[in-house]
Amino acid sequence: MKCMRKILLSTISMVAVASNAAAKDELNALVWCDHTDPALIEPFETEHNVKVNLREYEGTGAALALLEQSRPGDWDVLVIDGIDVFRAVEAGILAPLAVDELPTADFFPEVVMAENNSVDGVTYAVTEKFGYNTVSYNSSKVDQSDMEDLSTIWSDKYNGRISIYDYYLPVMGLAAIAEGIPTAKIGSSDLDQIGDVLSIMRSNAASVAGVVAAQTALATGEVDIVVGGGEWLTAVLAGERPELTWTIPKEGAVRWAQSIGVVEGSKNSDLAMKFINYIVSPEGQARLATSSCFWGMPANAKAGDILTDDQKAVLRWNQQPDYLALTQLYPAPDADLDAEMQDLWLETLQQ
Amino acid sequence: MMRALPWIYLLVAFVFIYLPVAALVLFSFQSGTLPVPPFNGPSLQWYGEILSDDDLMAALRNSVAVAFGSSAAAVILGFFAAYGLARYVLPGSALIRGILIAPLTVSYLIVGLGLLIVLTRSGFVLSLLTAAIGHVVINLPLAFAIIYASMGSQQQNAERAARDLGAGEVQVIWLVTVPILLPSIAAAFFLSVTLSWDEFIIAFLLTRFDVSLPVEIWSLLRSGLSPRLNAIGSFVFLISITVVLFLEIFVFRRNRQ
Amino acid sequence: MNHAKQRIMGWGFVAPALLWTMAFFVLPFVVMGAMSLATMKGRTLIWDLSLANYLELAEKAYLWRAIVVSLEITLTVTLVSIILAYPLAWIIAFRVPKHWQRLALLLSILPFWTSYVVRSYAWLLVLAREGMVNNTLISLGLIGDPITIANTRFATVTGFVHFFVMLLTLTIYANLVQLSPNYRRAAMDLGANALQTFRHVILPLTLPGVVTGAFLTFVLCIGDYVTPQILGGNTELTVPQVIMVQLGRRADFPLASALAIVLMGIVSLAYIASARWLKLDRL
Numbered sequence: 001m002k003c004m005r006k007i008l009l010s011t012i013s014m015v016a017v018a019s020n021a022a023a024k025d026e027l028n029a030l031v032w033c034d035h036t037d038p039a040l041i042e043p044f045e046t047e048h049n050v051k052v053n054l055r056e057y058e059g060t061g062a063a064l065a066l067l068e069q070s071r072p073g074d075w076d077v078l079v080i081d082g083i084d085v086f087r088a089v090e091a092g093i094l095a096p097l098a099v100d101e102l103p104t105a106d107f108f109p110e111v112v113m114a115e116n117n118s119v120d121g122v123t124y125a126v127t128e129k130f131g132y133n134t135v136s137y138n139s140s141k142v143d144q145s146d147m148e149d150l151s152t153i154w155s156d157k158y159n160g161r162i163s164i165y166d167y168y169l170p171v172m173g174l175a176a177i178a179e180g181i182p183t184a185k186i187g188s189s190d191l192d193q194i195g196d197v198l199s200i201m202r203s204n205a206a207s208v209a210g211v212v213a214a215q216t217a218l219a220t221g222e223v224d225i226v227v228g229g230g231e232w233l234t235a236v237l238a239g240e241r242p243e244l245t246w247t248i249p250k251e252g253a254v255r256w257a258q259s260i261g262v263v264e265g266s267k268n269s270d271l272a273m274k275f276i277n278y279i280v281s282p283e284g285q286a287r288l289a290t291s292s293c294f295w296g297m298p299a300n301a302k303a304g305d306i307l308t309d310d311q312k313a314v315l316r317w318n319q320q321p322d323y324l325a326l327t328q329l330y331p332a333p334d335a336d337l338d339a340e341m342q343d344l345w346l347e348t349l350q351q
Numbered sequence: 352m353m354r355a356l357p358w359i360y361l362l363v364a365f366v367f368i369y370l371p372v373a374a375l376v377l378f379s380f381q382s383g384t385l386p387v388p389p390f391n392g393p394s395l396q397w398y399g400e401i402l403s404d405d406d407l408m409a410a411l412r413n414s415v416a417v418a419f420g421s422s423a424a425a426v427i428l429g430f431f432a433a434y435g436l437a438r439y440v441l442p443g444s445a446l447i448r449g450i451l452i453a454p455l456t457v458s459y460l461i462v463g464l465g466l467l468i469v470l471t472r473s474g475f476v477l478s479l480l481t482a483a484i485g486h487v488v489i490n491l492p493l494a495f496a497i498i499y500a501s502m503g504s505q506q507q508n509a510e511r512a513a514r515d516l517g518a519g520e521v522q523v524i525w526l527v528t529v530p531i532l533l534p535s536i537a538a539a540f541f542l543s544v545t546l547s548w549d550e551f552i553i554a555f556l557l558t559r560f561d562v563s564l565p566v567e568i569w570s571l572l573r574s575g576l577s578p579r580l581n582a583i584g585s586f587v588f589l590i591s592i593t594v595v596l597f598l599e600i601f602v603f604r605r606n607r608q
Numbered sequence: 609m610n611h612a613k614q615r616i617m618g619w620g621f622v623a624p625a626l627l628w629t630m631a632f633f634v635l636p637f638v639v640m641g642a643m644s645l646a647t648m649k650g651r652t653l654i655w656d657l658s659l660a661n662y663l664e665l666a667e668k669a670y671l672w673r674a675i676v677v678s679l680e681i682t683l684t685v686t687l688v689s690i691i692l693a694y695p696l697a698w699i700i701a702f703r704v705p706k707h708w709q710r711l712a713l714l715l716s717i718l719p720f721w722t723s724y725v726v727r728s729y730a731w732l733l734v735l736a737r738e739g740m741v742n743n744t745l746i747s748l749g750l751i752g753d754p755i756t757i758a759n760t761r762f763a764t765v766t767g768f769v770h771f772f773v774m775l776l777t778l779t780i781y782a783n784l785v786q787l788s789p790n791y792r793r794a795a796m797d798l799g800a801n802a803l804q805t806f807r808h809v810i811l812p813l814t815l816p817g818v819v820t821g822a823f824l825t826f827v828l829c830i831g832d833y834v835t836p837q838i839l840g841g842n843t844e845l846t847v848p849q850v851i852m853v854q855l856g857r858r859a860d861f862p863l864a865s866a867l868a869i870v871l872m873g874i875v876s877l878a879y880i881a882s883a884r885w886l887k888l889d890r891l
């Protein structure tokens with residue numbers, strides 16, 4: 001009898017513990033580092049009493065490989081580069097998105113980017129944030145006027161004072177723009193010309209750096225210019241170091257945009273939709289825009305009601321119409337051209 | 352001057368060795384958001400931030416769990432393998448030894464890459480368990496080598512005596528072999544824990560959401576320049592040297608007497 | 609009968625460790641080898657048993673340059689670390705009073721216990737243009753303007769040497785204290801001075817230990833991703849960095865596997881070169 005009681009008690013307590021643990025729904029999201037800011041995630045977790053599991057990733061290729069190797073239901077939400085949405089759709093990774101439920105009417109019109117976010121008329125993702133890959137610099141150490149022209153940004157004058165942002169697509173896009181080649185029209189035959197510009201950049205650069213390395217380099221005075229930088233790089237530092245700033249040269253620059261969507265096969269698609277709704281709501285957008293990893297412009301213009309004037313000044317809120325008109329999207333190469341571009345990039349790094 | 356040369360060298364060496372640690376600890380008390388000179392007055396804000404960072408503290412607990420778990424497994428497997436090879440004549444024992452030691456010569460990145468390929472293609476979900484498996488792979492050879500090297504004739508005689516007195520195999524191992532070999536078993540365990548605790552690349556490749564401390568620190572490194580990194584580094588350092596000094600004073604000193 | 613039972617018991621003890629190693633080390637290694645013979649077309653994996661990846665290694669400059677860079681850095685680090693660590697180990701073993709030796713040794717390896725990732729990051733801040741080293745050099749009047757040390761090969765080598773000096777001090781010290789003082793006494797009695805004693809007696813006797821330490825340094829250094837990634841400024845890539853690029857950006861497992869196999873090949877060559885003195889199973 002005593003034995004039976006023990007077994008019964010332990011079973012009950014185990015079930016209690018198990019059901020307690022199962023009480024909280026979980027959302028698995030594969031994201032960029034700006035989504036890991038607790039200030040962004042915690043309000044959502046508290047309001048819906050859920051746990052959001054986040055995994056950051058490096059490049060789209062890795063994310064797609066990871067998702068392809070996962071089982072259906074392993075992942076619920078994906079944040080992906082706007083120009084790579086079609087790749088994810090091709091790989092069967094994204095589920096159709098009920099875009100009518102989302103406030104896209106409030107977005108800046110140029111960044112709705114319906115063509116990029118949908119395939120064959122079906123929408124799979126929605127833009128959540130955008131910004132520019134242009135030039136970040138230390139205004140107390142360089143000539144402002146040099147920063148307004150692409151050809152003088154990475155000139156010999158600043159030899160050893162430059163860092164190049166370590167992402168081949170926007171930097172090669174900048175090189176193309178400097179040569180007068182529209183980013184949408186880059187082809188195999190242009191790679192030689194682009195390669196020459198990259199060589200010049202590289203020979204004058206002290207380093208090729210990721211987000212934090214570039215921030216560190218600017219902040220410690222290691223370099224004074226970051227090619228491919230932008231508000232996303234320096235806004236975080238602007239509070240303490242107002243001399244670290246950015247601009248868009250007269251020839252233009254490259255515009256980045258990140259989209260968010262629901263993963264095909266997700267077992268929590270309702271919760272995933274709620275999460276996306278939160279992200280594109282004005283409050284979510286304001287937090288995402290000023291997230292600790294990197295800042296950027298919110299896709300939803302209504303976030304402007306929530307952002308402070310200082311934050312908007314750092315983001316150059318009022319100049320956005322001009323900037324949007326002046327900038328081009330990332331190059332969107334097919335698989336073969338992409339491989340060639342990546343090879344050219346790695347060749348440039350090793351010079 | 353010649354007399355003092357060794358001491359000058361010692362001093363310079365120690366300055367070199369402690370330079371990054373000094374910079375780390377100093378700027379963990381930075382008041383301000385950038386861990387670079389100039390140093391603005393001491394502030395504990397960053398320690399406060401990391402201690403209240405749930406992800407970081409969870410990663411710390413994960414690291415301890417993985418380190419102790421994988422080291423225990425490595426030491427147990429290594430002990431039995433060493434015992435088997437030392438006490439019994441087996442065909443191809445040199446080959447067996449070679450296979451067991453082999454992972455020592457392979458870079459962690461390669462071990463992690465191989466496991467990543469096999470595990471993901473077999474449909475396993477990445478987690479702390481898969482990282483722990485990787486850690487056992489790298490620590491097993493060490494545990495085996497350390498314990499095997501310390502199996503000598505002295506303890507073989509003690510085992511023979513115990514068997515003659517009628518002890519079963521299990522009793523012989525538990526009551527004779529293990530106590531005699533305890534120093535090297537402990538050394539193997541301690542070394543495994545140290546290596547697993549700070550190991551980055553295998554944990555990075557083989558975990559998904561729940562990560563170990565080095566991986567979480569790496570994410571921190573990639574998401575914002577801040578003295579938080581200095582704080583967590585100094586914090587880990589502080590815990591580790593406290594443990595080491597504790598062991599040194601209370602355990603190893605006692606053994607020597 | 610007893611003989612067979614003995615055998616079975618022996619196997620019983622060894623089997624778990626052996627099975628673990630076969631399943632989680634040997635098997636992945638074989639699979640990785642097979643993977644290196646496959647190709648990645650876009651994002652589909654094709655098992656076509658071709659040497660395409662290895663040919664790519666020979667053709668593409670950035671790939672074989674990575675091998676050259678890795679070798680240059682690793683050999684430099686190994687040499688410099690031994691040269692710096694040996695005297696340190698010597699001083700602790702023979703000049704520091706006996707009961708302080710353990711403490712001295714402990715102090716010289718204490719920084720091991722700061723997180724490896726954070727320690728590399730700390731070197732970045734120390735070597736920065738506005739960091740400690742430059743500030744000191746300027747205040748001492750040795751240089752006028754700050755010099756660029758961070759994000760260079762020098763920074764990577766410094767970060768590595770820092771780690772391996774600690775490791776080698778430990779291993780060389782362990783070796784030195786095992787030496788019977790009789791050897792030195794005998795040499796002195798026969799009229800040798802300190803230098804001769806070192807060259808003809810101590811050095812040959814400690815060579816196995818030094819070579820083992822050097823081999824460990826070589827393996828750990830050439831396979832390391834963290835230090836060059838944080839300190840090198842991506843101005844030149846080492847093999848581990850190129851492997852991670854293949855994984856992180858292109859998910860090109862076949863090419864990454866081929867690079868890994870090549871890395872293993874280099875380590876094997878190092879093993880063969882030092883096999884005469886290596887006693888890995890007698891650590």
